[in-house]
Amino acid sequence: MSTRRLQPVVLGGDIGAYSLARAFHEAYGVRSVVVSGQSTGLVRHSRILTHVAEPRIDEPDAIVARLRAIADQHPDADLVAVASADWLVRALVEQRDRLEDRYTIPYVGADLLHRLTDKEEFGALCAELGIAHPTTVVHDVAAGAEPDTSGLTFPVIAKAASTAAYHDVEFAGKKKVFLVDSRAELVELLGRVRDAGYTGAFVVQDYIPGDDSGMRILTCYSDANGKVRFSSFGHVLLEEHAPGALGNPAGIITGTQHEVVEQARRLLEHVGWTGVANFDLKYDPRDGRYVFFELNPRLGRSNYYVTGTGANPVKFYVHEHVRGLDPDPRAVLGAETPLTAEGELTTEHLYTVLPGTLLRRYLVDPALRSRTRRLQLARRASNPLWYRKETDPRRVAYLLVSQLNQFRKYARHFPVAASRALAWKGE
Template identity: 45%
Template sequence: MPDIVAPGPHAIIPGQDFVPVVLGGDRLGYSLARSFHMAYGYRTLIVSRMVAGPIAHSTLVEHRPIASLEDPELLVRTLRDLAPKVGSDKRLLLATTDHVVSVLARVKHQLEDLYVIPYSEPELIDRLTRKENFADLCRELDIPHPQTVVYDVSDHGSDSAAQQLEGLTFPVIAKPSNAEAYAGVDFTGKQKVHSASSRQELDDLLTRLQGSGYTDKFILQDVIPGDDQNMRVLTCYVSKQGEVKFACFGRVLLEEHAPDTRGFPAAIMTGVDHEAVAAATRLLEHVGWRGWANFDMKYDPRTGETVFFELNPRLGGTSFYITAAGHNVVEWYVNEWVKGRSLEGRPVVETMDEHVFSAVPIRLLKRYVTDPATKQKLNGLIKAGEVTNPWFYGAEKHPKRWQWIAMNQVNYVRKYRRYYPEPKALV
């Protein structure tokens, strides 16, 4: 049983040995809250702009509003004001998006007297989350990575920029190098990741992008053949000593296809890829990473390799796939950063068991899993009860919470019917 502490006179969450404080009320925010509740029976304080669907009517969270998580001065002021009211002098501070992680890392020296903040230094985060730097690092360490062109959007329309595009083979994937700068602009057809099937289509995208005020780099990459079922995800935990101590590999069964969430994994089957884990370990230990890191990857049927796309400086939005498989992600944070238990000398844990994480209805998922071997394995895991939906949690008691969950599942069916009616491979 956890230690119980006496509550302050106006504690937001009294009676806990520590309080998780999460910046972001999105799907990862809820996943973290559920993981803390599963591991310790603890509730989580969510700080976000509004109470959005993922955390609405949840008994697992308390909420406090903030006008913007991206404003460094406001963030520091809000968190310093909240600290004495939280309910414990141990406060674990986490963020749910790359942008907010970067902001938090840059101001953590102003908050570390009040919060435990388990992130790498801001310079390292900024370096590795810029996709051209990640590509260079993969080349240096001989890690499979797609052919990449780093395109300066501010130079779009010039002769030198046009020459950069001459050698491209279409289709290509196009995505921002600077996620923070990209989050601050808007334009018609904006997506997390774009694809262009022709030079004209790419030119149109880059023109709209330039017109939005985005002046940083955009990454243009070779398309790896195959549909969602070739996507892979890998999540690793690195100790304070700089050693990878945990790795969980997953095969994506289905991604989301609505414009605002395109590319997010909707269903993941845990599995094993020792070569991918070895490559990720080599990279993370080489740069001196700390805490969690999440890699987006894809299996290339032309070479048989798992190709690395990018690194996210945090747990992924669908990282509950790890907790669902029996390895609660927050225990790594708590044991090392809150309880001060050293991981030095402990063996590396690499998940081996197969389990299915699915945010969408199983009937919908089965429609899109077309690979015969994968379908057979999926059906076997369903029969064995090895399936978890991150939203279905018995500790939630509020009727309106379950109404939201029901509508969430119905809306998934509607979205796939509209945006991805049939399985379709990238070629």
């Protein structure tokens, strides 16, 4: 067991990267080194991290060179490298041979990573194991032919099969996920994607009715033997709707859903997954099933929904991968952490990146709105960006302005009337 100083290095500059740095600071009192393409308000003027700009972060060679230079500055530390986006995780995994002499890289091998993060492969695995997954058509963008939508009913969801490959292309109107109302609109979209240079597959899926509150999130941790040891389930209240962040949770209430955890356990243990897996799901009101959309090979952008409960997930990385200990959840998280015998977190806690009044404005279900308010009043709520250790007045000013801007962003990209229409359509 190592007793050297811990030094986390986080790739990425979004709210997920900041949340990871905060999680390491809460758990171990350490300042993470956060590496991103440029300084953003999310990491600027922070007292819990050191920011390093790497303008060529899209290039694997530049990432390796930067990480090795950082390692040279911390010769007395146990270094662990994590990332806040799939494409950055892919870079760490694919360059593991050039980094693991200096760093712990707590992710699965490249073959399994590529297989499970490809939406086509993930859908095939769900079908094999009898796990609910949307009716799906996989279209070869580079081939140029029109997609076969004979088995689908519009509107449909369209998204890149590989988010890592999709990251490398740019075009007008680019989104993470598209809601497409007609076949003509889909053909036009796929043409723009092809013209932008994307050569992978695009996934076209059955649209599960209902508003954002139908979404669910699940984070699991599997040990080095592929056994799921910990899970945290969340009910999404509202998602982000600005184009660059579309589909990311903006509000989550944690809870339990054993049936969903067992399905995820069956999938992860079937393939021998290790480390963190983060699933996106949606409740289908037509048949009462929870439908699995995709697997992310990392702690997600909204990873603080787990940390905020007191069950800090980065401790699993350090406990097992850095210190070489068995990741028993109670040993990792503390004996008082409320867990089931199977390691399912039972704490009810509210995570949000929005002002409370804005979040509640979008909640149509009175019971859900009341539950959200109750957690806020009971101080069982957290926003990852508001941290008492962050005392620089420039950062506080930035966060105040940023929170006020959320009202403007939602009014522009997702008016309350549009939210109500989605809710009514899902009834």
